[in-house]
Amino acid sequence: MTTRFTKDHEYIRMEGEIGVVGISTYAQEQLGDIVFVELPSVGQTFAKGDEAAVVESVKAASEIYAPVSGTVTEVNEALAGEPGLVNTAPGAEGWMFKIRPSDPSELEGLMDEAAYGALIG
Structure with a gap:
């Protein structure tokens, strides 16, 4: 289960x-x-890079x-x-939505944990 990151700090x-x-x-x-x-x-x-949510x-x-x-398949109703x-468990219970990618190859353009760590380093 690989996590990828964007330059805008989404995972x-x-x-x-x-x-x-x-x-x-x-x-x-x-x-x-x-x-x-x-x-x-x-x-x-959504297209990659579209505004999808607001915190x-x-x-x-x-x-x-x-x-x-891709297409949103589920949202985290608990956040309402x-x-x-989002603060206490951003990678676990604080997830925001689930999406079915329409072009899975877009994942390859995102950063892995090491690259993201270097970005925020």
């Missing part, structure tokens, strides 16, 4: 044919306490971009009542 973790999308630990640390998350709708389609923190609002082109999950 996508493939679980079979579905990618789980959220923001990195680094991103949530930069944002501070998350107070609201606006999620896409199930069935919505609002005590510091700022930040757009979340689709790391790959508990947006702080």
